[in-house]
Amino acid sequence: MRIALFISSHGFGHAARATAIAEALSRRIPNLQFDLLTAVPGWFFESAHIRFDYHYLDCDPGLRQTNPFDVDLQDSAYDLDRLLPFDQAQIKSIAKRLNEQRCRLVICDIAVFGIAVAKIARLPSVLVENFTWDWIYRALSPRLPVLGHYADILAPLISQADLHIQTQPVCSPDSRALTVPPVSRKPRTERPATRERLGINAEENL
Template identity: 45%
Template sequence: MSAVAFFISAHGLGHAARAAAVMQALHDRRPHLRCEIFSAAPAWFFHESLTGPWRYHALAVDVGLVQVDSLHEDMPATLAALDAFYPLDAGLVQALARQIVALGCELVLCDIAPLGIAVAAAAGLPSVLIENFTWEWIYAGLEEAYPDLRRHRCYLAQLFAAADHRIQAEPVCVAQAGAFTTPPIARRPRQTRTEIRQRLGVAANAPLVLLTMGGAAWEYAFLPRLTTAQPDIQFLIPGSVSQVERWWPTKSSTVSTSVPGNRRRPRPSCCRNSVADSVGRRKSTLLMAGMSTPSLRMSETKPHSSGSSGSA
């Protein structure tokens, strides 16, 4: 096997992180295996996570939820995005199927991205679904308040059920018969505890508490009280200042490629969210981490165009 395709949800960076861990494990076993990544998650994330050969294809692969913030969804916008994205465009599915075959892919792995399952079937390739939840399970809990979700839930349930193989990573929301269950899948640490604390300017034995709403913007009204109520504790808070400072220096990357037949549609998933992967200035006992917003856009391009390779 020389290449595999990965279709990865961009709803936050958790799916990209899990997929990157799987890719790295594959590279450990097959150093020359090339991973063709289809996702709207930012390319720099894979650039900093992978050591083996890979190529990046900017593509929205699912919708998920349009969120106002970490705790509130914009359901009218979500329904509009779902109506625009599903049912999947047959022309897009066929064009992507031809593309992954032309790229030499022999397997398609999907981190809750149903588009990849449909593309694999059209290409005659086996598909592997990696999940601890799928979107129809999320929509089921919202369907009573938003009945229009039902048709999308039913459609997605059929798509997810069509996967040839299913890997469920704990904690599993809905156990599936015949699925392979594994402990949580995570990337290997890149730096030691000591190195991280040195970069943050935190003493080796000082208590350090991470407060996060998943990286999205949030107003922490209680911040001023932390410095007085807990003077001996350091608090690391991602997504709380506008100034962005990346924690790990990034290499400039031109890792991008076009996707055949990709129509301009409302930007789904994390498009209204920002993701925190940076650390800002220290203020008293608060470490304020900034946010970075992905700027990937879908584009209308010709099929089978080549992309640049990338590695960490």
């Protein structure tokens, strides 16, 4: 069985969460194969306990940041203008490829481009998020009004997901979504061993 994962490249957190989901599914479904479609570097997934094919895809830039706290709104708008509205020819091409590979499901970690692909491919789609870009762009639109336009483009796609999962902590709760606790990979090292490797006293609070 094959599952396509469309993953936001805005930092590594979305890739880490998507990998956790992929590992959990792999423990339940024998011989599960993933197609990872993302601009996150391929090396990030090399330690994952999953079978996958990596496909570079720049489909979810999010926001351009100058540091962890500051956003370059103008450069972010340039990126969004390049990608939105999504290229329909590209969507159809990827949908065709997923069908040829007998993909059965599309999972998106906030990258709603995958929902558009799933609709064309006639595949069920799952959106996993604790925030969505339309919510972010609307909040920032008083500072750069064109961001409201991009929010209007993305919002309808969000509502088209067949299953919408929100992971806590949720920025904008949706009563129609399934809310779950935070998602992370299973620890591979016991707590005492991790503390010892980091030089942290066993009783020290962090």
